Amino acid sequence: MDLPSHILWTYILERVVISNSVNSSPKFVLTSLFFAALPDILESTPFIVYLALHRKKYGLKNFKSIFSFVIDITHNKQDEYDTNFPWAAKISFYTHSFLMSTVFALLLLNFSKWLFFSFLVGYGFHLLADVFLHKDYFSSRPFYPLNNFSIHGFVTWYKIKNFSRYNYGLLLITYFIILWLK
Ligand SMILES: [Zn+2]
Numbered sequence: 001m002d003l004p005s006h007i008l009w010t011y012i013l014e015r016v017v018i019s020n021s022v023n024s025s026p027k028f029v030l031t032s033l034f035f036a037a038l039p040d041i042l043e044s045t046p047f048i049v050y051l052a053l054h055r056k057k058y059g060l061k062n063f064k065s066i067f068s069f070v071i072d073i074t075h076n077k078q079d080e081y082d083t084n085f086p087w088a089a090k091i092s093f094y095t096h097s098f099l100m101s102t103v104f105a106l107l108l109l110n111f112s113k114w115l116f117f118s119f120l121v122g123y124g125f126h127l128l129a130d131v132f133l134h135k136d137y138f139s140s141r142p143f144y145p146l147n148n149f150s151i152h153g154f155v156t157w158y159k160i161k162n163f164s165r166y167n168y169g170l171l172l173i174t175y176f177i178i179l180w181l182k
Helices: 003-017 019-024 026-053 063-075 078-084 086-095 098-111 113-133 163-181
Strands: none
Touching (some): 003 113, 003 163, 019 026, 026 086, 063 078, 078 086, 098 113
Protein backbone atom coordinates (compact mmCIF):
# COMPACT_ATOMS: atom_id res chain seq x y z
CA MET A 1 0.00 0.00 0.00
CA ASP A 2 1.08 3.55 -0.46
CA LEU A 3 2.15 5.62 2.52
CA PRO A 4 -1.07 7.65 3.07
CA SER A 5 -3.14 4.45 2.92
CA HIS A 6 -1.05 2.85 5.64
CA ILE A 7 -1.72 5.85 7.86
CA LEU A 8 -5.43 6.06 7.01
CA TRP A 9 -6.09 2.34 7.61
CA THR A 10 -4.15 2.39 10.87
CA TYR A 11 -6.37 5.19 12.14
CA ILE A 12 -9.46 3.15 11.24
CA LEU A 13 -8.05 0.13 13.05
CA GLU A 14 -7.44 2.25 16.13
CA ARG A 15 -10.90 3.79 16.04
CA VAL A 16 -12.47 0.34 15.85
CA VAL A 17 -10.23 -1.72 18.11
CA ILE A 18 -8.80 0.66 20.72
CA SER A 19 -11.21 3.57 20.72
CA ASN A 20 -10.47 4.33 24.39
CA SER A 21 -6.82 5.10 23.65
CA VAL A 22 -7.84 7.11 20.59
CA ASN A 23 -10.26 9.25 22.57
CA SER A 24 -8.03 9.78 25.56
CA SER A 25 -4.64 10.34 23.98
CA PRO A 26 -4.05 12.38 20.81
CA LYS A 27 -0.34 11.95 21.51
CA PHE A 28 -0.73 8.20 21.25
CA VAL A 29 -2.67 8.47 17.98
CA LEU A 30 -0.21 10.86 16.31
CA THR A 31 2.78 8.79 17.35
CA SER A 32 1.26 5.51 16.20
CA LEU A 33 0.33 7.06 12.84
CA PHE A 34 3.91 8.21 12.47
CA PHE A 35 5.03 4.66 13.26
CA ALA A 36 2.57 3.42 10.61
CA ALA A 37 4.47 5.43 8.01
CA LEU A 38 7.94 4.77 9.39
CA PRO A 39 8.81 1.43 7.69
CA ASP A 40 8.48 3.00 4.25
CA ILE A 41 10.10 6.29 5.27
CA LEU A 42 13.12 4.41 6.60
CA GLU A 43 13.13 2.23 3.50
CA SER A 44 13.02 4.93 0.86
CA THR A 45 14.81 7.93 2.37
CA PRO A 46 18.39 6.62 2.03
CA PHE A 47 17.69 5.55 -1.56
CA ILE A 48 16.18 8.94 -2.46
CA VAL A 49 19.09 10.80 -0.86
CA TYR A 50 21.58 8.57 -2.69
CA LEU A 51 19.87 9.22 -6.03
CA ALA A 52 19.73 12.94 -5.33
CA LEU A 53 23.49 12.95 -4.72
CA HIS A 54 24.16 10.89 -7.87
CA ARG A 55 21.41 12.34 -10.03
CA LYS A 56 23.74 13.10 -12.95
CA LYS A 57 24.85 9.49 -13.20
CA TYR A 58 21.23 8.33 -13.49
CA GLY A 59 20.05 11.25 -15.64
CA LEU A 60 17.67 12.55 -12.99
CA LYS A 61 16.84 16.23 -13.15
CA ASN A 62 14.55 16.98 -10.26
CA PHE A 63 12.75 15.48 -7.31
CA LYS A 64 9.88 14.33 -9.49
CA SER A 65 12.18 12.32 -11.75
CA ILE A 66 13.94 10.82 -8.72
CA PHE A 67 10.60 9.79 -7.28
CA SER A 68 9.48 8.25 -10.59
CA PHE A 69 12.80 6.40 -10.83
CA VAL A 70 12.30 4.92 -7.35
CA ILE A 71 8.73 3.82 -8.08
CA ASP A 72 9.66 2.36 -11.47
CA ILE A 73 12.69 0.36 -10.34
CA THR A 74 11.08 -0.95 -7.13
CA HIS A 75 7.74 -1.84 -8.75
CA ASN A 76 8.67 -2.84 -12.30
CA LYS A 77 12.41 -3.58 -12.48
CA GLN A 78 13.14 -5.49 -9.31
CA ASP A 79 15.95 -7.56 -10.88
CA GLU A 80 17.72 -4.34 -11.78
CA TYR A 81 17.05 -2.98 -8.28
CA ASP A 82 18.52 -6.12 -6.74
CA THR A 83 21.61 -6.02 -8.96
CA ASN A 84 22.38 -2.30 -8.91
CA PHE A 85 21.18 -1.28 -5.46
CA PRO A 86 21.49 -4.35 -3.23
CA TRP A 87 22.13 -2.15 -0.18
CA ALA A 88 18.82 -0.33 -0.73
CA ALA A 89 17.01 -3.65 -1.03
CA LYS A 90 18.60 -4.77 2.22
CA ILE A 91 17.30 -1.66 3.97
CA SER A 92 13.79 -2.62 2.79
CA PHE A 93 14.13 -6.05 4.31
CA TYR A 94 15.55 -4.69 7.56
CA THR A 95 12.80 -2.10 8.01
CA HIS A 96 10.11 -4.69 7.23
CA SER A 97 11.52 -7.46 9.42
CA PHE A 98 9.34 -8.67 12.29
CA LEU A 99 12.49 -9.75 14.07
CA MET A 100 14.13 -6.33 13.88
CA SER A 101 10.95 -4.52 14.89
CA THR A 102 10.44 -6.85 17.85
CA VAL A 103 13.96 -6.06 19.06
CA PHE A 104 13.26 -2.34 18.66
CA ALA A 105 9.88 -2.67 20.39
CA LEU A 106 11.50 -4.33 23.39
CA LEU A 107 14.04 -1.51 23.58
CA LEU A 108 11.19 1.00 23.52
CA LEU A 109 9.45 -0.86 26.32
CA ASN A 110 12.35 0.09 28.57
CA PHE A 111 11.61 3.77 27.95
CA SER A 112 7.87 4.00 28.01
CA LYS A 113 4.83 1.79 27.86
CA TRP A 114 2.64 4.04 25.71
CA LEU A 115 5.46 4.52 23.19
CA PHE A 116 5.90 0.77 23.01
CA PHE A 117 2.18 0.28 22.52
CA SER A 118 1.92 2.94 19.81
CA PHE A 119 4.88 1.35 18.00
CA LEU A 120 3.25 -2.04 18.26
CA VAL A 121 0.01 -0.75 16.73
CA GLY A 122 1.47 1.53 14.05
CA TYR A 123 4.61 -0.29 12.93
CA GLY A 124 3.10 -3.72 13.57
CA PHE A 125 -0.01 -3.08 11.50
CA HIS A 126 2.11 -1.73 8.63
CA LEU A 127 4.22 -4.90 8.54
CA LEU A 128 1.15 -7.10 8.82
CA ALA A 129 -0.64 -5.32 5.97
CA ASP A 130 2.47 -5.66 3.79
CA VAL A 131 2.53 -9.43 4.39
CA PHE A 132 -0.79 -9.80 2.55
CA LEU A 133 -0.09 -7.23 -0.15
CA HIS A 134 3.27 -8.47 -1.47
CA LYS A 135 3.88 -11.71 -3.28
CA ASP A 136 6.82 -10.41 -5.26
CA TYR A 137 10.42 -9.48 -4.55
CA PHE A 138 9.20 -7.54 -1.52
CA SER A 139 7.39 -10.48 0.05
CA SER A 140 7.68 -10.24 3.79
CA ARG A 141 10.88 -11.72 5.25
CA PRO A 142 9.86 -11.83 8.92
CA PHE A 143 13.15 -13.18 10.28
CA TYR A 144 15.51 -11.04 8.20
CA PRO A 145 18.55 -10.82 8.57
CA LEU A 146 18.66 -14.20 10.36
CA ASN A 147 17.28 -15.90 7.28
CA ASN A 148 15.54 -15.14 4.01
CA PHE A 149 12.40 -17.13 4.66
CA SER A 150 9.58 -15.22 3.01
CA ILE A 151 5.80 -15.25 3.16
CA HIS A 152 4.04 -14.87 -0.17
CA GLY A 153 1.00 -12.66 0.21
CA PHE A 154 -2.30 -12.81 -1.66
CA VAL A 155 -1.48 -10.09 -4.17
CA THR A 156 1.12 -7.47 -4.95
CA TRP A 157 -0.83 -4.28 -4.59
CA TYR A 158 0.82 -2.30 -7.39
CA LYS A 159 0.32 -5.18 -9.83
CA ILE A 160 -3.45 -5.03 -9.32
CA LYS A 161 -5.17 -2.83 -11.85
CA ASN A 162 -7.04 0.03 -10.18
CA PHE A 163 -5.92 -1.05 -6.71
CA SER A 164 -5.57 2.52 -5.51
CA ARG A 165 -9.00 3.45 -6.83
CA TYR A 166 -10.66 0.58 -4.94
CA ASN A 167 -8.53 1.18 -1.89
CA TYR A 168 -9.32 4.88 -1.62
CA GLY A 169 -12.98 4.21 -2.41
CA LEU A 170 -13.10 1.74 0.46
CA LEU A 171 -11.28 4.18 2.73
CA LEU A 172 -13.78 6.91 1.89
CA ILE A 173 -16.75 4.66 2.65
CA THR A 174 -15.18 3.46 5.91
CA TYR A 175 -14.46 7.03 7.05
CA PHE A 176 -18.06 8.03 6.29
CA ILE A 177 -19.33 5.11 8.38
CA ILE A 178 -16.97 5.95 11.24
CA LEU A 179 -17.99 9.62 11.26
CA TRP A 180 -21.64 8.66 10.93
CA LEU A 181 -21.44 6.27 13.90
CA LYS A 182 -19.64 8.82 16.02
ZN1 LIG B 1 5.92 -1.11 3.73
